[in-house]
Structures are given as structure tokens and as C-alpha cells.
Amino acid sequence: MAxxxxxxxxxxxxxxxxxxxxxxxxxxxxxxxxLAALDDGAWQLLYDEYFLKLRNxxxxxxxxxxxxxxxxxxxxxxxxxxxxxxxxxxxxxAAWLFRIARNVTADHLRRRKRRPEAPLMEGREAxxxxxxxxxxxxxxxxxxxxxxxxxxxxxxxxxxxxxxxxESARAMNKNIGAVKGxxxxxxxxxxRSLSSNGGKR
Amino acid sequence: MSYQDILEEGLVRLRNGESVESVxxxxxxxxxxxxxxxxxxxxxRSVASALPAVSEASRQHLRNAxxxxxxxxxxxxxxxxxxxxxxxxxxxxxxxxxxxxxxAAMSGVFQAxxxxxxxxxxxxxxxxxxxxxxxxxxxxxxxxxPALQLTDESGAQVAAGSVExxxxxxxxxxxxxxxxxxxxxxxxxxxxxxxWCEQFSTxxxxxxxxxxxxxxxxxxxxxxxRNVHTRLELLRKxxxxxxxxASLQQRCEAGTAQACEDLQRACEAVPAACESIxxxxxxxxxx
Numbered sequence: 399m400a401x402x403x404x405x406x407x408x409x410x411x412x413x414x415x416x417x418x419x420x421x422x423x424x425x426x427x428x429x430x431x432x433l434a435a436l437d438d439g440a441w442q443l444l445y446d447e448y449f450l451k452l453r454n455x456x457x458x459x460x461x462x463x464x465x466x467x468x469x470x471x472x473x474x475x476x477x478x479x480x481x482x483x484x485x486x487x488x489x490x491x492a493a494w495l496f497r498i499a500r501n502v503t504a505d506h507l508r509r510r511k512r513r514p515e516a517p518l519m520e521g522r523e524a525x526x527x528x529x530x531x532x533x534x535x536x537x538x539x540x541x542x543x544x545x546x547x548x549x550x551x552x553x554x555x556x557x558x559x560x561x562x563x564x565e566s567a568r569a570m571n572k573n574i575g576a577v578k579g580x581x582x583x584x585x586x587x588x589x590r591s592l593s594s595n596g597g598k599r
Numbered sequence: 600m601s602y603q604d605i606l607e608e609g610l611v612r613l614r615n616g617e618s619v620e621s622v623x624x625x626x627x628x629x630x631x632x633x634x635x636x637x638x639x640x641x642x643x644r645s646v647a648s649a650l651p652a653v654s655e656a657s658r659q660h661l662r663n664a665x666x667x668x669x670x671x672x673x674x675x676x677x678x679x680x681x682x683x684x685x686x687x688x689x690x691x692x693x694x695x696x697x698x699x700x701x702x703a704a705m706s707g708v709f710q711a712x713x714x715x716x717x718x719x720x721x722x723x724x725x726x727x728x729x730x731x732x733x734x735x736x737x738x739x740x741x742x743x744x745p746a747l748q749l750t751d752e753s754g755a756q757v758a759a760g761s762v763e764x765x766x767x768x769x770x771x772x773x774x775x776x777x778x779x780x781x782x783x784x785x786x787x788x789x790x791x792x793x794x795w796c797e798q799f800s801t802x803x804x805x806x807x808x809x810x811x812x813x814x815x816x817x818x819x820x821x822x823x824x825r826n827v828h829t830r831l832e833l834l835r836k837x838x839x840x841x842x843x844x845a846s847l848q849q850r851c852e853a854g855t856a857q858a859c860e861d862l863q864r865a866c867e868a869v870p871a872a873c874e875s876i877x878x879x880x881x882x883x884x885x886x
Contacts (some may be wrong), residue, residue, distance in 0.1 A: 436669045438662065445661050453657075454647050463650065471657045475664040538646045556610075557643035563607055578603040585606070585636040592639065 430491075434481050445474065448492060451559040452499050458554030459503045460510070461539040469506055473499040493568035496561070500551060500569070537592065544591040549584035552577065605629055609637050716774040719787075721806050722766045730762065730781070732770065733806050741770055743781035750785050757786055765810050765830030807831070848879070 432440035452473050457466035476498045484494060542550050548570070555566040567577040600608075609622045619637050623630045718741075720734035730741045749757040762768065767787040772780045810831040850858035863880060 436665050436672075438665055441661060441665050442658070445658060449657060449661075450653055453653055454650060457650060458643070458647065467653060467657055470653075471660045474661050478661070478664045478668050535646045535649070538642060542643075553643055557640055558647040560614075560644075560647070575603075578607055582603050582606055582636070585639050588643070589635050589639040592642070 430484070430486055434484075436478070436481075441474075441478065444477075444491070448495055449474065451492075451561070452495060455496065455499055455554045455559035455561075456503050456506075458542070458558030459550055460506060461542075465506060465510075469499065469502050472502045476502065489568055490565070492561075492565055496555065496559075496565075496569035497571070504547075541588055541591040545584060545587050548580060549587055552580050552584050553588065556581065602629055602632065606633065606636055609633055610640055613637060613641065714774050715771070716779050717769065717771045718779065719769045720767070722762055722764050722768055723806060724764060725762055730770075732768065739779065741772070741779045741781050743770075743772075743784065747781060747784060750783070752785065752788055762786070763830075765806065851880075 429440060433444065449470055453466050453470040456469035456473075457463060460466055460469065473495060477495055480498070484491075542553060545553065551570065552566060555561045555569055556563070561569065563574060563577060563581075567574050570577065572580070605626050609626065612622050612625075613619065619634060619641070622637060623634055626633055718732065718734050718739060720732040720739065722730060723733050723738065724731040728742060728745070730743055732739050732741060749762065751757050762784065769785040769787060770779065770781050770783070771785075772782040774780075814828050814831050847858050847862040851862050859880065
């Protein structure tokens, strides 16, 4: 994909002594060879491991399940087309997949037509101030829209796709310290956004 | 331990099955903020956990993608085989191909690869038709039309010519033969400069040097000069408050000699901003 060609290949991630252990293991040479050889079994295994996470990441960004599944499918299609130029630097393949997903998601969001605002939920009178009562998916998705693109991406990686801090840092091409700071700001922005949405009812 | 580290530890503990209450008991000094952040994180996780399983159609979509790429590779390979099977001697064939390539290049058939690109960084210099931007990976010179429409973060249009040194920007455009040509420029809020610099202290020290030169030379329009000085002060505040420098100072105080050396080097790059830290280092050596 054209957007993939613009990836910064230099890894900015700097290992820190207190970094959490990565959950995803680096791809083995055998696994990579099988993927590059378009072995159907190898690609299905990769699908089993990552498709759901990619779908959930995309959902956290676009808020539409069908579109999220399309994005995840396009991500895998892009990975199949690009596997020949993938360079193994000892990092998990997941980082590469999520970078593709991030670009595909951005393309989808740019092309997407604006949807009319969803009507406010009826029947709720009390302003939403207690976060432990937040159950409304639409409210969460509306709240996320007030975050910056980077903040939304991190929330989607960490809490929708369930990526570890290190996985998220690699996917976003940032160091651990930067991601921790972004995470703190993102959660603070999210809780402010949810508070103000609750107060508008 | 910083709050960011405590928050991350809390999130890991939640993921491992602990309750919010048990995490708050472990960090009572940060209970209020921690409860709000962890609850927001749990809310996001609960939305994700309620999502349905993926459809089988997507698995078939992957099989089709693998098959299509395999077929394309086979076609390319069979195309080469067909050429060879014509009985053309290999050397003559190679010569013909070389001539064809040379003719195509001369006639401009080969277009430079173009690709959509997007960068984020801080403007260092603006000259006619060109802008130099410090990104996290280095300096990038971008072509742009001075009359190009600018927008702020809300999407509202901003007056043309508003791009100044020290401005954090996102530039989107087309990259041709390695050079980015801007099609859209978004001016990011000043407050985001702090967050951006927290990640990349080295590029920000380079920006500080350029801004300091501009501030020293700025004797023209008062409003413009004030802007440069404001950006410079914001940047200096950001650099000296950077987690990296704070961490180095902590480790130096704890007795790590290497950290003291790294701190000295970091501050040599930012003499004005780091004056208090350099003074601290000097006093420390005198003890």
C-alpha cells in the first residue's frame, strides 16, 4: 500500500528497565518463510492470532462493526501483498500488522461520509458523573471522538485490541515513556469527554 | 514512581483480574485520580469485550488474497519463461531490454514513485515555496505554495502565511522522488508542542537553538517577535521539564555517574534552558 511505503523504518522504541515483557514473540524465520511463500496454513494461523484484535482496534477507531471487519480484512490483504518486502528486525509481526491497520483505518475515516448525529438517548435524566455506571457503547464511542487521533489510536490499541504497553509502543513507533504519557493524557481526556457528554443530557 | 508508572501498573493488575479497589488500596496517595482513569479504561474494555465474534467471510477473504497474490507471482514467473522460450539468445535479449529501459527513461516513461505521505513536526524555517520541518527522525524540507490553505485542529481555515518557526504542524501531501509536496497543512495547538517534545527531546533542543537565534535577531514587527519569544519560552519550559532530563537528574543524584555525564551532555545542547541544572551539577562536584 502506498501509505505503508512511508513508514518510518527506524524504530524509536527504547528498551527501558521497567518495561513489561512483550506478549507477542518475534516471528521465527520458519514462520516468516512460510508466510512469504504464501503458505495458506501459516496465514490462517496468523489470522487466528490477530484478526480479532485488529478488528477490535478498528472498531475502537471507527465505531462500526462492519467497517471494522472490512478494515481488518484489508489489513490482512495488505500484509499478504507486502510480506515480500517485510524486513525482520526481531520485532513481533504484530507491530507491522497494527501499523498497516492504522493506515487503512485512517484511509477509511477520510473517505467516510459524515453520519447524521445519533439522537440523544431518551429517558435518562441524571447527568452521567459516575463512571462505574457507564454501559452505553454509543456513549463511549461518542466520547472517543473528542480525543486526538493519537489518543484514540492508543485507547483502541490498549483497551479494544488488548495490546500491551510495549506492543502499543512498537505499533505507534514511539518509546515506552512517550506511550505512558500519552496513555495518561488519553484516559484523562476520555473521562472529561464522558463527563461532559453525560452532563449534556 | 511516577503517576504514569503507577497507572500502567494498575492497568496490568486489572488485566490480571484484580479489582479496582485492590489497586487503589495499593496506591492510596493517588486513589482519586487512579480510580477515574482505571474506570475509564475498564469502560473501554467492557465495550470491546461485548463485541461479537468475527464472521467466517473474513477468513475466506484472506484465502482469496493469498490466492490472488500467488496467481500474480505465477503469472510474472510464466511471463519470464515465455520470453526465454522464444529461442532468443539470452545476451541479445538482455541487450534489447537495456536499450528499451534507456529509451523509456529518456522519454520520461518512468515516473518517479509517488505516494501519499503525512508528517508531523515543528517548523524551523519558512522561505519562498519551501518549509523546513524538524520531525522525530530528522529535518525534512517540504515544498508548498504560500497561498496553500491552512487549517487549525478544528478544521477551520486559517489565514495564509500563518506558518511560523516553532509551530507544530501536520503536513499531508504527495511524496515524489523522496520530496514531500504539501497539499494540506494543519496547525496544531501550542499546547501539543509540550506533548510532542516529551517524546523527542533531541529534536526539540535543535529547535530551541534555531528559535533562540530568531528571537535574538527579531527586531521587526512587535507581534511577530512576541510570538517567537513565546514559542521559545514554551519550548524551553518543555525541555527542562522533560521526563528524560528529570530522570537523568534523579539518577545522577542517586549516584549514577553515567547519568551525571548524560545530564551534562543533554544540558550542553540547551545552555539557556538548562542553567539551573548546570548550576546544580557544578555545586554537586564541589561537594
